[in-house]
Amino acid sequence: MRISIVDHPLAQARLTLMRDERSENAAFRAAASDLGTMLIYEASRDLPLEHFPTQTPVAVADGARLKQPPIIVPIIRAGLSMIEPALSMIPDAQVGFIGMARNEETHEPVPYLEALPEDLSGQPVFIVDPMLATGGSLLHSIQLLVDRGATDITAVCMVSAQPGVDALANSGLPVKLVTAVIDPGLDDNSYIVPGLGDAGDRMYGPRNIDL
Numbered sequence: 001m002r003i004s005i006v007d008h009p010l011a012q013a014r015l016t017l018m019r020d021e022r023s024e025n026a027a028f029r030a031a032a033s034d035l036g037t038m039l040i041y042e043a044s045r046d047l048p049l050e051h052f053p054t055q056t057p058v059a060v061a062d063g064a065r066l067k068q069p070p071i072i073v074p075i076i077r078a079g080l081s082m083i084e085p086a087l088s089m090i091p092d093a094q095v096g097f098i099g100m101a102r103n104e105e106t107h108e109p110v111p112y113l114e115a116l117p118e119d120l121s122g123q124p125v126f127i128v129d130p131m132l133a134t135g136g137s138l139l140h141s142i143q144l145l146v147d148r149g150a151t152d153i154t155a156v157c158m159v160s161a162q163p164g165v166d167a168l169a170n171s172g173l174p175v176k177l178v179t180a181v182i183d184p185g186l187d188d189n190s191y192i193v194p195g196l197g198d199a200g201d202r203m204y205g206p207r208n209i210d211l
Ligand code: PRP
Pocket: 075, 076, 077, 078, 079, 100, 101, 102, 103, 107, 109, 129, 130, 131, 132, 133, 134, 135, 136, 137, 138, 164, 190, 198, 199, 200, 201, 207
């Protein structure tokens, strides 16, 4: 599996703000928005371009635009924070949604929403979720994309844990990973260590759906 780690100083500074337990919801969301933009920038590096002549006030230049914008697929809730950063960089991208939350006792992902196009064949997909912990949520979501024919899938995560990265790499699923960091492990509640805590709660407050 191809892995890109975005270790740019500005990305690492935003990541540190997100890790800091003193960052309240608004500061956390602001840092996540900036970091999300940087990760999407990196994830887009290999998107194919189409070229066309562009008339400048002086002469004709080689113009370029994305041949096919990726579809952005956030995993709700925490992934919602990455929609605006993605659309600010790729304004004509479509957006699909997957609703999934971990059961707090078993740590298994529980799907509750799937709003995706029927056919994703030939369509690049950016699946966005700030946290990759055990990998359960991402693996389940990627399988939904593969079942719809997707073969060009990039997972864009802010904090990844080594066990989740290994699970993704060993799955054989067609996915690349773009992340700001790979943390070493998980605690007894499958939280990333050192991580940043519960990303959804830190963005939006405690979750109150019963799974
Ligand atoms: C978080 C996170 C991922 C998942 C990662 O969501 O946003 O989706 O956990 O954990 P995993 O790799 O072990 O599956 P959570 O289940 O807390 O839901 P929320 O975003 O609604 O808070």
